[in-house]
Amino acid sequence: MSDVRAAIASARSIVVKIGSSALTDLESGLDRSRLDALVDALEARMAAGSDVIVVSSGAIGAGIAPLGLRKRPTDLATKQAAASVGQLALAHAWGTSFARYRRVVGQVLLTADDISNRAHHANAQRTLDRLRSLHAVAVVNENDTVATNEIRFGDNDRLAALVAHLVSADALVLLSDVDGLYTGDPRKPGPDGRPATLIAEVSGPDDLDGVIAGSGGALGTGGMASKLAAARLASDSGVPVLLASAADAAGALRDASVGTVFAARPERLSARRFWVRHAAESLGSLVLDDGAVQAVCLRRRSLLAAGVTAVHGNFSSGDVVDLVDTAGTVRGRGVVAYDADDVARMIGRSTDELPSDLRRPIIHADDLVPA
Known part of the structure; x- marks a missing residue:
């Protein structure tokens, strides 16, 4: 056996x-x-x-x-x-x-x-x-x-x-x-x-x-x-x-x-x-540049605003979103720390360029799962 x-x-x-x-x-x-x-x-x-x-x-x-x-x-x-x-x-x-x-x-x-x-x-x-x-x-x-x-x-x-x-x-x-x-x-x-x-x-x-x-x-x-x-x-x-x-x-x-x-x-x-990967409903998506895909989805780093190129959906802080590459392929999922409107204002900006209340990662590494 x-x-x-x-x-x-x-x-x-x-x-x-x-x-x-x-x-x-x-x-x-x-x-x-x-x-x-x-x-x-x-x-x-x-x-x-x-x-x-x-x-x-x-x-x-x-x-x-x-x-x-x-x-x-x-x-x-x-x-x-x-x-x-x-x-x-x-x-x-x-x-x-x-x-x-x-x-x-x-x-x-x-x-x-x-x-x-x-x-x-x-x-x-x-x-x-x-x-x-x-x-x-x-x-x-x-x-x-x-x-x-x-x-x-x-x-x-x-x-x-x-x-x-x-x-x-x-x-x-x-x-x-x-x-x-x-x-x-x-x-x-x-x-x-x-x-x-x-x-x-x-x-x-x-x-x-x-x-x-x-x-x-x-x-x-x-x-x-x-x-x-x-x-x-x-x-x-x-x-x-x-x-x-x-x-x-x-x-x-x-x-x-x-x-x-x-x-x-x-x-x-x-x-x-498990909940993030399989059970939770995705309420939006974030498009990541190639560098962010490598760092976040392959090396499990936190997602920062500089790596995001586009935002889709009307999600709120605490919701689950898909992480997609520039080709539209889902590469992971995560619990987002901000509302969609806030993320849209943060796109492509380095942490130093952001207001103090928006300097946390968009998605922390502990709240990420690769596809």
């Missing part, structure tokens, strides 16, 4: 994401037998001593059949209506299934704003931590009934990766209808006529060269592209990841012997740096 699989198998705290296709189908909606089988596997892992947080998709899928819809809705209002029906059924099903093991379930509904807003972020963290300390099983989902297109996570794979870092989990397990990461679509021959092959372990970006990832299916919003992005997000923050089929949940949660694993970076990002 590889070190990565061993780390996931022995993790004391894990986040497990369950995809829509593992819980629902278009004709009958929520599949209780499949959910029960997943709960059996989750209970076995908890009985072995691990804390488990579940990130459950399926609210919209569970509401499709009861409302008489024939396919997953595409307009926001119908999605929210289906979610309002399905969320109730989904929460009840999780609670009923875990009750077989005398487990109490707590539902936690989040929007992207709950993660990007620092105060909401801290509240969500405290709630999840308290549920764990009370030995309740937290079942997390995106709050589809109120989330809009502008404030969505996009898919529950990303939500799961953000939750894994939020609660300082030791591992993330993504369970869906695929049994791992392949070099291409395993249902089709590749350009050379050969079938796609399973990638057992991803140690770094080089292992993903040539990999082709597709979009989601009829019931979900994810797909391999979103799972790959979520796995890279989590592993970049220091959390190892296992991607496997929900049908293999028992093996995935017992000893991580199935699917594809993603190695974590050696050092976990601090909560603040």
Whole structure:
């Protein structure tokens, strides 16, 4: 067994994401037998001593059949209506299934704003931590009934990766209808006529060269592209990841012997740096000259006014902004120390040329993360 699989198998705290296709189908909606089988596997892992947080998709899928819809809705209002029906059924099903093991379930509904807003972020963290300390099983989902297109996570794979870092989990397990990461679509021959092959372990970006990832299916919003992005997000923050089929949940949660694993970076990002890089919404951008890109984004120096050539957006002190080079490529992110109007007045000026109240760095090195 590889070190990565061993780390996931022995993790004391894990986040497990369950995809829509593992819980629902278009004709009958929520599949209780499949959910029960997943709960059996989750209970076995908890009985072995691990804390488990579940990130459950399926609210919209569970509401499709009861409302008489024939396919997953595409307009926001119908999605929210289906979610309002399905969320109730989904929460009840999780609670009923875990009750077989005398487990109490707590539902936690989040929007992207709950993660990007620092105060909401801290509240969500405290709630999840308290549920764990009370030995309740937290079942997390995106709050589809109120989330809009502008404030969505996009898919529950990303939500799961953000939750894994939020609660300082030791591992993330993504369970869906695929049994791992392949070099291409395993249902089709590749350009050379050969079938796609399973990638057992991803140690770094080089292992993903040539990999082709597709979009989601009829019931979900994810797909391999979103799972790959979520796995890279989590592993970049220091959390190892296992991607496997929900049908293999028992093996995935017992000893991580199935699917594809993603190695974590050696050092976990601090909560603040993770928030800046992955969770916070960017409210503007600063264009840096070549010298500032080298100093700030590559050598982690504080950003001074002299290195800024343009300002975009209507941000305030304390907001997160992107740092872009003259070609328009995002090279990093940071928490800005001034309002946009103040930064615009500071552009290109040396520290000595600025008024005393504007002589701090525009972004301090401690508030910077490279792209």
